[in-house]
Amino acid sequence: MxxxxxxxxxxxxxxxxxxxxxIAALANPVFEDHIEVELVSETQTxxxxxxxxxxxxxxxxxxxxxxxxxxxxxxxxxxxNWSMPPNTHIHSPSWPYPQRIEVGHLVNYGYEGEHLLPIxxxxxxxxxxxxxxxxxxxxxWLVCKIECIPGQAQLALSLPVTDTPAxxxxxxxxxxxxxxxxxxxxxxxSAHFSIxxxxxxxxxxxxxxxxxxxxxxxxxxxxxxxxxDHAKPMGVQAGDQAVELDLPLSPYFNGTLDQLGVVxxxxxxxxxxxxxxxxxxxxxxxxxxxxxxSILWILVSxxxxxxxxxxxxxxxxxxxxxxxxxLQTPSSAHRSHALAYTAGVLLAFxxxxxxxxxxxxxxEAIGWGFQLQSPWVVxxxxxxxxxxxxxxxxxxxxxxxxMGLGQSTASSSTHRGSFMTGVLATIVASPCTAPFMGAAxxxxxxxxxxAGLGVFLMLGLGLALPLLVLGFMPHWGRxxxxxxxxxxxxxxxxxxxxxxxxVWLIWVLAxxxxxxxxxxxxxxxxxxxxxxxxxxxxxxxxxxxSVRHAxxxxxxxxxxxxxxxxxxxxxxxxxxxxxxxxxxASRLQQIIDNPQQAAFxxxxxxxxxxxxxxxxxxxxxxxxxxxxxxxxxxxxxGDWTRRDERITAYLAEFERNGVPLYVAYPRNGDPPRVxxxxxxxxxxSRVLESL
Amino acid sequence: xLRDIQLRYAPTLLILLFWVMFSLTTLAQAAxxxxxxxPDFVGVDTNGNAHRLDDFQGQTVVLEWTxxxxxxxxxxxxxxxxxxxxxxxxNDHGVVWLTVISSSPGTQGHxxxxxxxxxxxxxxxxxxxxxLDEDGTxxxxxxxxxxxxxxxxxxxxxxxxxxxxxxxxxxxxxxIPDATQYVIQALNEKAADEPISEPITxxxxxxxxxxx
Numbered sequence: 001m002x003x004x005x006x007x008x009x010x011x012x013x014x015x016x017x018x019x020x021x022x023i024a025a026l027a028n029p030v031f032e033d034h035i036e037v038e039l040v041s042e043t044q045t046x047x048x049x050x051x052x053x054x055x056x057x058x059x060x061x062x063x064x065x066x067x068x069x070x071x072x073x074x075x076x077x078x079x080x081n082w083s084m085p086p087n088t089h090i091h092s093p094s095w096p097y098p099q100r101i102e103v104g105h106l107v108n109y110g111y112e113g114e115h116l117l118p119i120x121x122x123x124x125x126x127x128x129x130x131x132x133x134x135x136x137x138x139x140x141w142l143v144c145k146i147e148c149i150p151g152q153a154q155l156a157l158s159l160p161v162t163d164t165p166a167x168x169x170x171x172x173x174x175x176x177x178x179x180x181x182x183x184x185x186x187x188x189x190s191a192h193f194s195i196x197x198x199x200x201x202x203x204x205x206x207x208x209x210x211x212x213x214x215x216x217x218x219x220x221x222x223x224x225x226x227x228x229d230h231a232k233p234m235g236v237q238a239g240d241q242a243v244e245l246d247l248p249l250s251p252y253f254n255g256t257l258d259q260l261g262v263v264x265x266x267x268x269x270x271x272x273x274x275x276x277x278x279x280x281x282x283x284x285x286x287x288x289x290x291x292x293x294s295i296l297w298i299l300v301s302x303x304x305x306x307x308x309x310x311x312x313x314x315x316x317x318x319x320x321x322x323x324x325x326x327l328q329t330p331s332s333a334h335r336s337h338a339l340a341y342t343a344g345v346l347l348a349f350x351x352x353x354x355x356x357x358x359x360x361x362x363x364e365a366i367g368w369g370f371q372l373q374s375p376w377v378v379x380x381x382x383x384x385x386x387x388x389x390x391x392x393x394x395x396x397x398x399x400x401x402x403m404g405l406g407q408s409t410a411s412s413s414t415h416r417g418s419f420m421t422g423v424l425a426t427i428v429a430s431p432c433t434a435p436f437m438g439a440a441x442x443x444x445x446x447x448x449x450x451a452g453l454g455v456f457l458m459l460g461l462g463l464a465l466p467l468l469v470l471g472f473m474p475h476w477g478r479x480x481x482x483x484x485x486x487x488x489x490x491x492x493x494x495x496x497x498x499x500x501x502x503v504w505l506i507w508v509l510a511x512x513x514x515x516x517x518x519x520x521x522x523x524x525x526x527x528x529x530x531x532x533x534x535x536x537x538x539x540x541x542x543x544x545x546s547v548r549h550a551x552x553x554x555x556x557x558x559x560x561x562x563x564x565x566x567x568x569x570x571x572x573x574x575x576x577x578x579x580x581x582x583x584x585a586s587r588l589q590q591i592i593d594n595p596q597q598a599a600f601x602x603x604x605x606x607x608x609x610x611x612x613x614x615x616x617x618x619x620x621x622x623x624x625x626x627x628x629x630x631x632x633x634x635x636x637x638g639d640w641t642r643r644d645e646r647i648t649a650y651l652a653e654f655e656r657n658g659v660p661l662y663v664a665y666p667r668n669g670d671p672p673r674v675x676x677x678x679x680x681x682x683x684x685s686r687v688l689e690s691l
Numbered sequence: 692x693l694r695d696i697q698l699r700y701a702p703t704l705l706i707l708l709f710w711v712m713f714s715l716t717t718l719a720q721a722a723x724x725x726x727x728x729x730p731d732f733v734g735v736d737t738n739g740n741a742h743r744l745d746d747f748q749g750q751t752v753v754l755e756w757t758x759x760x761x762x763x764x765x766x767x768x769x770x771x772x773x774x775x776x777x778x779x780x781x782n783d784h785g786v787v788w789l790t791v792i793s794s795s796p797g798t799q800g801h802x803x804x805x806x807x808x809x810x811x812x813x814x815x816x817x818x819x820x821x822x823l824d825e826d827g828t829x830x831x832x833x834x835x836x837x838x839x840x841x842x843x844x845x846x847x848x849x850x851x852x853x854x855x856x857x858x859x860x861x862x863x864x865x866x867i868p869d870a871t872q873y874v875i876q877a878l879n880e881k882a883a884d885e886p887i888s889e890p891i892t893x894x895x896x897x898x899x900x901x902x903x
Contacts, residue, residue, distance in 0.1 A: 074837050074898045076860060106836060106898045142762075142862065147799045148897050150762045150862035226893040251724075251834065252854055254891045 030153040034061045035143045039135070039155035040116070042176050043166035046159050048127040052166060054157070055116040056080065056093075056139055057175060064145045065110040068098035070223050072230045073106035076142040076150070078117060083136035087124035094118045096182030097263050097272045100218045103146060107230035109221055110144075116175040127161045134158055184263045184274035191277035193260045195249060200228060202245040202262060204275050206238075212268040214238040220245065223261030223274075227253050295451055302455045306462015314385075314428045314501050315463070317392065317494035322421050323470060324487055337418040338471020342464040344422020346457055352426065353456030357449050375512050375567040379521055382505045383559065384427065386525050387532065389498035392491050395532050422464065428501075429463060509566065515606060517566035524562035531555035579625055583638030585646060591634050592665055598633045598691035600684075603647060603661040605640040610677060611660040618679035627685040666691045723833055725890045729842070729850040730832040734791070734822035737804035737811075742789065742820055749846050751881070752787045753780055753874060755818070756830065756899060758800025758838040759810050762862040763896035767839060768814050770864040773856070776875055777817045784878045790818040793830030795902030800838065801825060827901040837896035841874050845881070852877040854892030 029038030036059040043052045056078065058066050067075040082090050095117065098109040127133060137155045142148050189205035217234050228234075228247045235246030243264065260277040310319050326337055470476060510518045531552050539545060581587065583601060591599040602619065604611040618624060628635055638647045640659050651661055654674060662675035664687050675687060723729055729752075733743045744752065755773070757764050767773040780786040792807065794800035802810065807821045824830055833842060833853075843852035857870035877887045 074896065076862070076895070079861075103898050104901055140861075140863070144897075146898070146900065147760070148762060152863075252891055252893050254854075254889065254893075 027153075028155045028157060029057070030155065032151040032153060033143070033149045034064045034145070035059065035066070035141070035151060037139060037141070037151070037153055037155065039137050039139075039157045040172050040175075041157060041159055041169060042118075042172060044160075044169045045162045045164075045166045046123050046127070046133070047162060047164070047166055048123060048129065049125040050166065051120060051122045053118050053120050053176065054135070055118045055172065055176060055179070056137070056155075057114070057116050057172070058111070058141065059114045060112065060143050061145075063112070064143050065101055065108070065112045066115070066141050066143055068109040068111070068221070069093075069095045070109055070221070070225045071142075072101075072108035072110070074103070075108045075110065075144060075148070076140075079140040080117075080119070081138040081140075083138075084121075085124060085127065085133050087126070089122035091120040091122070094120065094179065094183055096179045097184055097221060097265055100221075102231075103144070105231060108144075109230070114175065116172075116179045118176060118179045129161050129163045132158045132160045181270065182272065184265075184272035186274050186276075189275070191260075191262070191275035192280045193257075193277040194280040195253075195257065198249045198251075200245075200247040200249050200260070202247065202260065202277055204243045204245070204262060204264070204277065206241060206243055206273075208241050210271075210273055211238060211243070211264070211266050215243065215264045216267055219265040219267060221263040221265075222247065223263065224257065224259075226250055227257060227260065295454075298455055299458045302458035303462040303465075306459040307465050309429050309459070309463050310466055312429065314498075315425055317497050318388070318421065318425050318428055319466065321392075321491055321494060322418075322425075323467060324490070326467065326470060334471040334474055336415060338464075338468050340415045340418035341422040341425075341467050341471075342461070344419040344424075345426050345464040346422075346460045348423045348426035349456050349460030349463075350453070353453050356456075357452050375509060375517065376563065378505055378509045378512065379524075379563040379566050381427075382502055382509065382521055383524065383528060383563070385498050385502040385505060387528055388428075389495045389502060390529060390532055392495035392498065394488075394492060395529070395536070425463060426460065513566060517568075520562040520566040524559040524566075527555045527558045527562065531559075579628060580635040580637035583636040583647070583650075585650065587634075588636060588665070591636075592669065595667060595669070596632070598631065598667045598688075599636055599665040600628070600633050600688060600691075601636045601638065601650075601661075601663040601665070603638045603640060603651060603659045603663075605659050607641060608659050614660060614662075614677075614679045618681045618684050621681040623681045623685050624688075627688040631688050631691060633688050633691060664688070664691055723842070723850050723853065725850055725853065727850060728848050729844040731848075732829045732832055734789075734824055734829055736820035736822050737807040738820075739804070740820065742822065744844070744848065747787050747844075748848060750787050751784060751846060751878070752789060752844040753878075754833065754835075754842040754844070755788065755790045756835045756838050756840040757790050757792055758794055758897060758900070759802070760799045761838045761897035764838050766862050766864045766867070767856055768816070770867055772864075772867050772872070773839070774814065774816050776856075776872060779875055780878055781817065781819075784882055786878065788818045790816075790821045791824050791829055791835070792821065793824045793827045793835060794900045795825055795827060798900035799897075800900060825902065827899075830899055830901060835899055837894050837898055839896055840894045840899070843874060843877055843881075851881065851887055852890050853894075854889075855894045855896075858892070860893065860895035 029036050036057075038057040040055050040057050041052065042055065046052050058078070060066060067077050069077050071077050078093075080093065084090060096111075096115065098111055101108045101110050101112070135157045137157075138152070139155060140150070140152045142150050187205075187210075189207055191202070191204045193200055193202040195201075214236055215238070217236055220234065220236065222228050227250060229250045232248035234248065235244075237244045237246075245262070257279065259279075262275045262277060263272055264275075265272040309315055322341070326334060506518060506521065509521060534548055534552055534555070537548065580602070583603070588599060588601065591597045602615075604615065606612070627633070638644070638650065640647045640651075648657075651657060651659070654661060654663065660677055662677075662679065662684070664673045664675060666673070673687065675684065729744065731744045733741055735741050759765070759768070764773075777788050780788055792800060792802060794802075802823075804823065807823065810816075811818065811821060822829065829835075833840075835842075839856045841852065841854060841856055842850060845851050852874065854873060856874065857867065857872050859866040859870040871889075873889055873892050876889065880887050
């Protein structure tokens with residue numbers, strides 16, 4: 001009996017001793033090589049069923065650092081393994097955004113100085129009040145300056161369970177607040193990425209209000225490891241509603257990517273935002289290893305893609321008319337016309353491919369359709385499509401001569417016509433992508449240049465193939481309907497796909513630029529239509545003819561000028577800082593109440609031509625900008641393009657029911673002054689100076 | 692007449708120009724790529740012998756970047772993993788194994804030829820040669836980033852593998868048994884005439900201490 005008791009006692013003693021020794025081994029904080037590490041709690045106690053935060057506090061020596069979840073080109077993230085009471089839910093760490101650390105030729109993402117990695121914990125309901133819970137954490141880290149030292153520690157923390165809400169542990173408030181400030185706000189706005197050759201293109205919707213300026217590259221972090229080459233330069237462009245990133249793909253990226261995490265920190269406010277970008281349909285795996293078999297397959301796909309390109313709405317009208325025209329020429333000339341057409345197509349494809357591949361080799365991140373990223377090219381194509389459509393509708397012969405639709409003789413000039421039709425077919429095909437083309441083009445840019453060029457020429461050959469077949473096998477032409485007057489009707493019908501293609505391109509332009517640019521291009525189109533009509537007028541007398549030529553020249557100059565103006569509003573170009581703040585009555589009242597500040601209110605709308613003229617002439621001038629700055633005047637702009645009750649009410653205060661309205665509020669609280677409806681830079685600046 | 696000729700040949704000239712530009716830029720391109728010729732190099736080993744990559748035509752070559760003080764390198768040498776791989780590569784596949792040290796003088800991992808030989812001896816390693824690349828020429832030609840960083844070049848001089856030593860990026864030797872050993876996997880697949888399943892992997896380790 002006594003023996004049993006002693007035995008039991010000894011067992012107890014042994015257990016207690018074991019526990020004591022294991023706790024003794026678990027220091028907290030620990031001091032390891034070049035770093036101090038500690039497990040801390042935001043609260044002094046915990047309540048059953050509540051949620052609190054623990055944190056891993058790290059204090060590396062000066063100039064030493066630890067790593068973020070994506071450590072960058074080298075390094076390792078902090079790794080945590082917990083031992084907790086059963087049914088405790090441990091959330092994943094809330095990584096504060098890191099800083100960019102350059103180490104030699106590489107770039108890392110990490111933390112210097114004292115930092116904290118917070119972890120949210122949901123405690124189980126069945127914790128016993130009055131007891132303490134033991135938390136064990138096995139933490140692993142890599143701490144580096146230039147050399148790296150991996151570290152590992154068993155950390156322990158004991159927290160009392162109480163039935164009252166927990167009190168904050170004041171000691172760590174500042175560190176948790178530091179981590180909170182660096183916590184990116186998750187956005188649920190749309191975000192997409194695509195991997196094109198050696199770049200990762202990312203489009204992030206910002207809704208327009210996140211960033212004061214274009215975010216700088218050192219404040220952009222990708223959360224995925226091994227996707228981007230962190231040390232290479234990245235491209236950042238910010239439009240009104242989106243940020244576009246052009247990131248260098250890591251040469252060690254392998255396989256596919258389902259999701260790309262991006263964190264961007266606003267340079268001015270330090271506020272961070274996180275997106276989870278989804279793959280765009282166009283994304284493809286990089287195929288660095290293009291074997292000879294696959295080259296053959298790619299060439300075949302390119303050929304098929306080229307053939308299918310003929311059916312695309314951009315090309316079909318040109319091609320079908322050319323084919324019918326070919327049938328009207330004597331069959332002896334079929335072959336030479338078909339060859340001239342093919343030569344035109346191949347040459348144009350060769351030049352386009354050469355340009356694309358050369359630019360790529362020069363480091364430009366571009367892909368097929370790169371030409372459509374330029375508003376210049378889109379605008380130019382709008383003109384080409386529109387003029388072609390007008391000529392098919394019968395307004396002018398300009399395009400017909402080009403397409404070889406004129407007099408059907410086998411003279412050399414129509415051979416040139418066939419050649420030019422080939423060039424034209426390529427130009428109009430360039431905005432279109434047919435099935436099979438995507439894969440072939442994706443591979444083309446990764447292959448050696450000669451193979452890449454081969455792919456493009458195969459595409460061209462495919463595009464030329466139907467006419468080539470028709471030229472060399474005239475009996476196939478029997479399947480086509482006999483030429484006849486119906487062809488005029490058909491030609492006119494074919495104008496409509498081109499009008500639709502024009503509409504589509506205008507939409508593309510609108511997405512790239514703004515409403516102003518679309519306006520310019522439409523004016524350009526009217527000018528072109530006018531010119532075409534003018535050219536067709538019958539000759540009257542020499543004086544009138546020269547006047548007409550002059551007007552034609554003027555019209556063409558106007559069209560080009562409009563194209564230039566449209567291209568200038570390219571959103572991807574950095575824009576001048578907006579001087580104005582959006583109008584709100586409360587903001588205005590704030591300025592009126594402040595004896596230090598004066599205000600200038602501009603009520604405008606996109607559809608108000610006077611407003612636009614004033615904004616272009618007076619309110620965009622440097623003089624106006626300087627007057628605002630020098631006199632410390634706040635510029636408030638109200639946009640009445642869409643219905644807005646508040647602006648309507650404001651207008652009513654001045655007994656107006658329309659825009660423009662310009663009002664200046666003097667500093668001393670004197671009654672506001674209404675400015676005239678037509679502004680000059682001098683006039684408005686003088687008013688600002690007098691406030 | 693002259694103008695006619697210019698017009699006629701202008702497009703051809705344009706294309707020729709593109710081609711020339713292209714070939715030039717291809718030549719200038721340094722970073723290695725899978726499926727393309729591995730950059731040639733000449734390196735002097737710890738015994739004063741020069742080795743040229745082209746000399747090993749007809750043999751498979753493994754390049755291993757190392758730095759004996761780097762914890763990631765130590766993970767694979769202290770566990771014996773690297774030595775095992777060297778022996779298997781040589782015995783099973785007849786591979787030429789070149790260990791390259793690109794640490795510049797005065798930085799971590801930089802060693803004298805004698806010290807390098809002593810390290811090979813004490814670690815019971817068996818590279819074909821240890822090449823000292825203290826000016827970083829070979830390392831930069833291969834865009835080697837970390838230690839260990841591994842490359843495999845086939846008999847024709849084509850790069851067939853580049854990346855990490857294994858699939859567990861950590862400094863903890865305990866996780867080696869669970870990891871895929873990429874170099875051995877690639878050599879086995881190559882011997883079996885199978886395509887290399889993972890020709891590009893993430894290299895992990897310490898940054899290479901290049902000369903500026």
